[in-house]
Amino acid sequence: EDGLTWANQEMRRLDEIAEQTRRRADEAERVLRKARLVSKVLARWSRLAGPLRELERTFYDEKLHAETLRERIAAPWKRIEAFMRETPDDPTSQATMLAFAGWARRLAWDHAEGIEMMRKAAATDPEVPFGAFMEALALSSLYVQEQRLPYTNSGPIGLLHGAMPRESNLMRAMRERIGMLLETAQRAPVWGQQGADEFVCVIDAMRSTQAELHERAEKELTDSLGVPELAAFTSGLLLARAKVRFRLDRFTEALEDVQEVIETRPVHYDARLTRASILLALGIQARAQGTDPRELLQKSLQEYDWCADARPSDLAVPVARGSALMELGDAQEVRGLDPRKAYQESVEASNAVVAGAPVLLQGHLNRASALWRLGTAEQARGIDGRARFTKAIADCDAAIADHPDWSMAFDLRGTCRVSLGTAEQPRGTDPMPGLEQAIADFDQALALAQGDPSALANRSNAVSRVGRLTAARGGDPRVWFEKAIADLDQAIERFPRFLEGLDARGGNWQLLGDAEALRGIDPRPRYERALADHAAVLKIAPDRATARLECASARLRIAEAEMLRGIDPRPSYEAAIEGYTKTLEVNPEWANAWASRGSARFRLGQAEATQGIDARGRYESGIADYEEALKRNPGFLEVRLNRGAARIVLAQVQLDAGEDPRPTLEAALADFAEALKAGPNAQLHNNAANAWLCLAR
Secondary structure, eight states, rough: OOHHHHHHHHHHHHHHHHHHHHHHHHHHHHHHHHHHHHHHHHHHTTTTTHHHHHHHHHHHHHOOOOOHHHHHHHHHHHHHHHHTTTTOOOOSHHHHHHHHHHHHHHHTTTTHHHHHHHHHHHHHOOOOOOHHHHHHHHHHHHHHHOOOOOOOOEETTTEOOOOOOHHHHHHHHHHHHHHHHHHHHOOOOOOOOOOEEEEEEEHHHHHHHHTTHHHHHHHHHHHHOOOOOGGGGHHHHHHHHHHHHHHTOOHHHHHHHHHHHHOOOOHHHHHHHHHHHHHHHHHHHHHHHTOOHHHHHHHHHHHHHHHHHTTOOTTHHHHHHEEEEEEHHHHHHHTTTTHHHHHHHHHHHHHHHHHHHHOOHHHHHOOOOOHHHHHHHHHHOOOOOOOHHHHHHHHHHHHHHHHHHHHHHHHHHHHHHHHHHHHHGTOOOOOOOHHHHHHHHHHHHEEEHOOOOOHHHHHHHHHHHHHHHHHHHSSSSSHHHHHHHHHHHHHHHTTTHHHHHHHHHHHHHHHHHHHHHTOOOOOOOHHHHHHHHHHHHHHHHTTTTHHHHHHHHHHHHHHHHHHHOOOOHHHHHHHHHHHHHHHHHHHOOOOOHHHHHHHHHHHHHHHHHHOOOOOHHHHHHHHHHHHHHHOOOOTTTHHHHEEEEEHHHHHHHHHHHHHHOHHHHHHHHHHHHHHHHHOOOOOHHHHHHHHHHHOOO
16 A cells, blocks of 8 residues: 555656646747747848948937938838838737837937837837847947046056046936846846847846956957847947957057947047047057157047037046147157147146036146146246146145045145246245155155055155255265165066156166266266166167157266266267267257257367367357257256356367457356346356456456
8 A cells, every 4th residue: 555655646746747847848839939939030130230320320420400310310210110010910029129129219319219119028028038138238328328438647657547437326327227127138038049148248248347347348248249139239339348448458459449330430429539538548558668659649639629529518528638638748748849839738628627627636637737747848948837836736736635545636746846846946945845745745645556656756756856956055965866766666667668767767877976976986887877777768769859868968977977087088978979969860959959969069079178189169069059059948048058168168269279269258258147147156157257267368
């Protein structure tokens, strides 16, 4: 009896299993029948790529008038209507058709009706996922357009990504709705005969993009672009991938993606703005790699100008345009060109941002950075830049008040304080308090962002200036120059291609050598280190004129050290002159290069004179170079001092030769008188006294 009972139980269990298997088979057959219906609709949908592309092109042209819009969409929409009419009446086919036709309706400038069709699709057959899927895709497209690329800044080693612009309430609501729709779509069983896998990659990509999982999102978007049924959504997927690749610093690939989008959507605002941002990033990257970024930056500015004309109210455009203009000015500056026009335009762009959104941090920081650059360029050309630096510090103060945890604001304020102190020193103001405040700012920036190469380089500059000020006051500056070099060593160790850092370290090696020379120590090892740093920059960036100028200056110092030690300095002087000449061949308007070559020629003449060689030609060519420098920068007081000193030496040669030196001496006195207008200067008074003495003789 127990055995019979057990057998009956087993039979009933097997019957239940058989029934469950039959029901599952029936369910699978039912789902398969529906899947076949869905696949037929998808096959017909995939043949509508041409009309959909035309609708897409029209949809993203914001400047079309209503009448032109109706004309443009009439022909492609007829094809969509034919697709809708020819779809079978069963709920599954209708649900699939409504979902995809809703997307087309959205492209035909009726977003609300398109979304309504997608929701009707979900109600017509809840087992078909495409109603929820297409609504999620439509909202994701809007979300991606609203999800702007992060504000970017030029760092010493390339692009610095700022924080992403904050998510608006609308974007948050869209993100939450997208998440709900994607869950609904994934639970639905009827995706077509190919199954859900090919569509799930899009769902995963949308989720990864919103979560900023960039590596994963890039792979999932790439997989999605290979799905034939998603061909109609190629442009949107490419734009999403371009933004993800931008965040991964894969700028060239990102540009290829967005170029393909613009071929389909030539007047799509978000695509054009994205292309502008990528071109700016490529320009910053080119600058960091030592290549000329100007062409990329000009193209970027053209795109920003198009965006500003298309949508004047979008403040993200002048923010980014101001950054591009600063980059362009920097590229001009290092090539010996005048960058002031680019910097002034950057200030004006930032003024528009601050006027439109006074609380926007990036507007204040961009303006501060542009004002600092403009003031620095004016100072280099004999124009008072203090008002620029003061305004820049005020902008940094406003930014720090709102965001005391942003290291970039402290870094920039410290830089402005250094420049303001340097500009005030010739006017009798003690720059030391400002330098101490600047160093405190850099310390705070480094506390917030440890190892930041920009803050290290800028602190090095402030410390170096303290060293120069200490030397001017009769103290020993060497410890300060060594501290400056130590900061730059840290930055360069992290980023060996840090061009500005290498140039700055070379400058500090020169200053340290100068300080040692005054104390009877052979400075040549320091000058050789300086030459090596500047030569390393030229190896990376051969067209970097500032580095070529500094290489020549290092050779000039080596020549002077050789002369003091009884070593023939003429080969070193000639090498320096050759370096300055090459610089002038590329940048004939660069006053600094003319002035430096003038000094090298004059000193070579002095070296030849000690060996009994007639040096008059050297002196005259040096004076001629000084005159060329003053033509380009009449306020270059140091050049007036040097030209006056050279004229005294030339006058002595004329006197020894029995010629009348008085015109030359009177010209020298005129140089000194002009230079003395800037304020008392012991060296100027001494040189003027020598000129009077020579004149009396």
